[in-house]
Every structure is written in structure tokens, then in C-alpha cells.
Amino acid sequence: MRIGILGAGQLGRMLTLDGMRLGHEFSLYDPAGKASAGVGTIYNDPDGQHLATFLNETDVVTYEFEHLPLDLVNRIATEKPVHPVPRALQCCQNRTLEKALFRDLGINTAPFEVVESAEALQAATQRLGGRVVAKSATDGYDGKGQAVLDTPEQAPQAWPRLGCDTAIAESFVPFRRELSIVAARGQDGEMAFYPLAENIHHQGILRFSIAPAPHVTPELEDQAQRMIRTLMNELGYVGVLALEMFETEEGLVANEMAPRVHNSGHWSQNGAVTSQFENHIRAVSGLPLGETAALQPTCMINLIGETGPVAEILRLPYTHLHLYGKAGRSGRKVGHINILADSLEELRWRAMNTASLLPECPEFDWRP
Numbered sequence: 001m002r003i004g005i006l007g008a009g010q011l012g013r014m015l016t017l018d019g020m021r022l023g024h025e026f027s028l029y030d031p032a033g034k035a036s037a038g039v040g041t042i043y044n045d046p047d048g049q050h051l052a053t054f055l056n057e058t059d060v061v062t063y064e065f066e067h068l069p070l071d072l073v074n075r076i077a078t079e080k081p082v083h084p085v086p087r088a089l090q091c092c093q094n095r096t097l098e099k100a101l102f103r104d105l106g107i108n109t110a111p112f113e114v115v116e117s118a119e120a121l122q123a124a125t126q127r128l129g130g131r132v133v134a135k136s137a138t139d140g141y142d143g144k145g146q147a148v149l150d151t152p153e154q155a156p157q158a159w160p161r162l163g164c165d166t167a168i169a170e171s172f173v174p175f176r177r178e179l180s181i182v183a184a185r186g187q188d189g190e191m192a193f194y195p196l197a198e199n200i201h202h203q204g205i206l207r208f209s210i211a212p213a214p215h216v217t218p219e220l221e222d223q224a225q226r227m228i229r230t231l232m233n234e235l236g237y238v239g240v241l242a243l244e245m246f247e248t249e250e251g252l253v254a255n256e257m258a259p260r261v262h263n264s265g266h267w268s269q270n271g272a273v274t275s276q277f278e279n280h281i282r283a284v285s286g287l288p289l290g291e292t293a294a295l296q297p298t299c300m301i302n303l304i305g306e307t308g309p310v311a312e313i314l315r316l317p318y319t320h321l322h323l324y325g326k327a328g329r330s331g332r333k334v335g336h337i338n339i340l341a342d343s344l345e346e347l348r349w350r351a352m353n354t355a356s357l358l359p360e361c362p363e364f365d366w367r368p
């Protein structure tokens with residue numbers, strides 16, 4: 001099958017690498033003209049001149065990036081099958097729609113209000129009570145997009161920092177840890193769920209994922225699977241979906257979803273029977289889904305800014321290195337390392353040791 005991917009970054013690269021093993025052919029289309037994937041047939045097309053050619057050589061279209069122009073994706077959907085369904089993209093591009101979808105489906109999420117001015121933010125913060133996180137409804141930029149308010153009086157200073165016309169004000173969730181679930185749904189409605197991952201962020205960027213997350217009770221796993229199953233069924237979803245959640249004393253609170261393969265699922269390349277990338281391609285090409293069970297406790301470490309000492313990393317007998325072929329730049333994801341171990345304690349030591357080799361990597365300060 002000839003598969004077209006909208007977006008051509010590292011996710012497109014890894015989808016292509018896994019999908020080629022299934023005999024598929026890949027074309028990657030980047031409407032922003034910033035392709036870095038380095039595999040498949042690449043269309044860097046900021047002027048839209050090559051869209052017809054790209055579509056001519058694809059049987060099915062998917063995407064690896066949620067900030068695509070929605071009208072472009074809707075137009076493509078009139079000509080070719082697009083998976084996941086464009087409505088998923090639309091919801092993920094706008095927190096107002098996303099939170100409303102969670103609420104309407106009975107998916108537990110932080111109490112929130114939609115606000116369109118500093119005054120409205122102040123009033124919403126007053127009503128929500130306690131600490132509030134304000135987030136721009138659509139993508140923030142240049143460090144804008146989010147602010148934490150301890151009191152309603154902070155609204156006039158916080159509002160301009162969001163850099164938007166519409167925002168969500170939501171209650172701050174006192175979470176124990178951040179978890180995510182990645183799942184796949186096939187064209188026949190078959191579903192497969194990966195074990196939950198525990199995610200550690202630093203300066204707003206995911207640094208470490210540990211999977212399967214330890215101390216996940218069957219009830220917690222069940223709650224996560226119910227939430228993502230509800231979302232996928234409602235949307236008629238085909239492909240891989242990720243849901244980021246907070247774990248609290250009272251169970252899980254959904255934060256946001258991503259309609260694509262997800263950084264917190266990269267561990268599955270080495271740590272699961274079938275990677276999230278292969279399962280996404282299986283789903284969009286109408287094939288049966290692969291087994292999602294974990295092989296061993298796994299830790300994924302993102303390489304941010306630069307690749308670090310590649311030879312030293314590779315010398316460690318337990319590392320699997322994945323580089324994206326991208327130039328180093330501050331804050332940019334340029335690769336990741338998957339580490340496997342026989343036990344969580346061994347995993348902890350291996351991850352600590354690996355992290356200590358990496359420039360600008362925070363200490364791996366985690367205990368099972």
C-alpha cells in the first residue's frame with residue numbers, strides 16, 4: 001500500500017521505518033516546508049504546488065503532527081481516506097473543543113471555564129477557587145500559552161502572557177505523577193492498549209518515560225482504558241491515540257490527547273512486542289493490530305538539544321539509540337534512548353547512568 005503522511009518530522013520518520021517492513025511505500029508531505037524525516041519521498045511544499053502529485057501517489061493518508069491546517073486535511077479527506085478522522089485533529093487543535101469532548105463523554109477532567117478576557121479569567125479563577133492553570137485555546141508560541149494563577153488578582157498580569165483571544169481556565173490538579181496511555185484502533189473497531197507510561201517533564205519537555213508504569217492497580221489501568229476506548233469509539237478513530245493524564249488520590253484526571261503516535265510511546269520500539277509506529281501503520285492500512293504487551297521494564301530518555309556522546313551511549317550494553325538526523329538546537333528533540341532491564345531497580349540504575357552521560361539532561365531522580 002502507498003501511505004501518505006502529513007508532517008515529515010521524526011514521527012513520520014519512525015512511522016516510515018516501521019511501515020516499510022510491512023512492504024508499504026511512503027510519501028511525506030510537509031505543508032510548512034520544514035521536513036526533517038529523511039526517509040520516503042519527501043514533499044516540502046509551503047506553496048501547495050505538489051499536493052496533487054502527493055495525493056496521486058497515495059492510497060491512504062495519515063498524519064504525524066496536529067498543527068496542520070484543518071481545511072487542508074478536510075480537503076484531502078474528500079479525495080482519499082484520511083486516518084485518524086479529521087474531527088480528532090480538530091478537537092486536538094483547540095482545547096475548548098477537547099475539554100468539551102471529555103466532559104460530554106463523562107471523561108474525568110479538571111473543572112474548567114472558557115475565558116476571553118482578563119476580566120473573565122479573573123472571574124473564572126474566583127469561581128473555580130484555589131490555584132488555576134490558564135492555557136491558550138489554540139497553540140501558544142514563544143513561551144506564551146500557559147500561566148498559573150494563585151489568586152484571581154493575578155489575572156491582569158497572566159492574561160497577556162497567554163497571547164491569545166480565547167483560553168481555558170482550569171483548576172490546578174494536585175497530581176502524584178503524570179501518566180499516559182497509548183492505544184490503537186483498527187478499521188474493524190479492534191482495539192489494543194499499551195501499558196501505562198509514567199512521564200517526567202523538565203522545563204515543559206518530556207525527558208523520561210517509564211513503562212509499564214509501576215504501581216498501576218488494575219482499577220487504574222481499567223480507568224485509563226475506559227477513557228481512551230470511549231474517545232476512540234466516539235470519534236470512529238483509526239490509528240494510534242495518546243491520552244495524557246494526572247494520577248491523583250481519587251484516580252485519573254484526563255489532561256489532553258494527541259491524535260497520533262506519541263513521545264510517551266517511543267519505549268514500545270524496543271520494550272513492547274509491537275511498536276506504536278507499526279501498530280499505527282497496521283491500523284491505517286487495514287491490517288490486524290499487533291500485540292502491545294511489554295517485554296521488559298523500559299525507560300525512554302529524550303535527547304534534547306544535542307545527541308551527546310553517541311559512542312559512549314552505544315558502548316552501554318543495554319541502550320537502544322534512535323537518532324532523528326536533525327541538527328542540534330536548544331530545546332529540540334534530536335533523538336531518544338530506550339533502556340531495558342530485568343527489574344525496576346536495575347532499570348533505575350541504568351537510566352541514572354545513561355542520563356549522567358547526556359549534556360543538559362536532568363538527573364534521573366526516580367524511584368520505583
Ligand code: AMP
Binds near residue numbers: 173
Ligand atoms: P499541557 O500543555 O496541558 O500538556 O500541560 C503541560 C504541563 O503542565 C503538564 O504536563 C503538567 O505538568 C502541567 N499542567 C497542565 N495542566 C495542569 C493542571 N490542571 N494542574 C496541574 N498541572 C498542570
